[in-house]
Amino acid sequence: MNPVNTVIATIGALVYTAGFIGNFFSLLLFTQKELRQVSTGLLFLLLNITNTIHLFSLLFEFIDSLFIFPVFPSDVFRCQFVLWLQNSTRTICSLLATTISIDRFLRSEYPIRSRIWCTPKNVLKLSIIYVIFSMLLYALFFNPFNIYDKYGFCSFNLNDTLNILVMYVMPPIRFVIICLIPVSIMIVCSCRMLFNIRKSRKRVAPQTVACEPSIAITVIPISKLATTNVIHRQRSVLTTDRTLLLMVSINVMAYTVTQLPFNIYVIYYGYEQSKNDETNATTRSYLLMWSAVYFAFGFYLYCSASLQFRKQFVTKIKNLVLHRRLSERTNSTTRNN
Numbered sequence: 423m424n425p426v427n428t429v430i431a432t433i434g435a436l437v438y439t440a441g442f443i444g445n446f447f448s449l450l451l452f453t454q455k456e457l458r459q460v461s462t463g464l465l466f467l468l469l470n471i472t473n474t475i476h477l478f479s480l481l482f483e484f485i486d487s488l489f490i491f492p493v494f495p496s497d498v499f500r501c502q503f504v505l506w507l508q509n510s511t512r513t514i515c516s517l518l519a520t521t522i523s524i525d526r527f528l529r530s531e532y533p534i535r536s537r538i539w540c541t542p543k544n545v546l547k548l549s550i551i552y553v554i555f556s557m558l559l560y561a562l563f564f565n566p567f568n569i570y571d572k573y574g575f576c577s578f579n580l581n582d583t584l585n586i587l588v589m590y591v592m593p594p595i596r597f598v599i600i601c602l603i604p605v606s607i608m609i610v611c612s613c614r615m616l617f618n619i620r621k622s623r624k625r626v627a628p629q630t631v632a633c634e635p636s637i638a639i640t641v642i643p644i645s646k647l648a649t650t651n652v653i654h655r656q657r658s659v660l661t662t663d664r665t666l667l668l669m670v671s672i673n674v675m676a677y678t679v680t681q682l683p684f685n686i687y688v689i690y691y692g693y694e695q696s697k698n699d700e701t702n703a704t705t706r707s708y709l710l711m712w713s714a715v716y717f718a719f720g721f722y723l724y725c726s727a728s729l730q731f732r733k734q735f736v737t738k739i740k741n742l743v744l745h746r747r748l749s750e751r752t753n754s755t756t757r758n759n
Contacts, residue, residue: 441718476511501576527611530618680716
């Protein structure tokens, strides 16, 4: 293995290992019933599952790019299935990430109507549509002409029409579907959500100030308690919204920074005249690794930026440990009896 591949292998091993561990922890958190019953929580769960599948598809190509010979001898698996799975899951992840931003936007813009629109049932319906759309969009990768060429690279060179479609037509279309439209929607939704939260904060602040004197002179304790509960509930909702907005904002920034380079390069390589397969394979490996950061490090970004996310994760781990200890005690008691 040459020095370049050694560097790629080292960095890749760290990225993918940390990614699978982080996604596993995220899965533990988002599988909680209280989160699955909320559309945003269910969307994050589905995004996490899709991210994990996409990481596996990137891992196959990563392993194959480290060696000068095809690690996977079957071109049906490596050239057709892996590339189809890689592109399909990337598109699904993009659509789910965009839907998360839209979901939070609708909740902040239309709080009453969003109770009808933003439901787990609608999330599942949309997810099924995303999966079917993505699977059909990249079905051309299963074409029998998509095989290894004489240099061991996947290619459509035996069919000029398909080669033109894959190299020149599909990359710009994919760039629009995966990057341009999603990033634009996510940025607009995030800006609008920030505006709505600031407006809500201004509404709550005067109410808090106005209620303090009245609390002091209130004769009926029930009224005082009711007013305090309302204020506390409003603050709690705003805190949750700010946390989710922070997570969505991190998601938008991470997606933009990690996904644009690879998709721009794919378009460039398609129109580049002096194509070099080995240089392309090396460059593609680095860019795919950078792209994998988004699918691998979401958990760590959320933990570092959100105190509430960290608290929920720690609570989940404590509950799992407690449940395991109780199970061990129960089994021990049963055996002793």
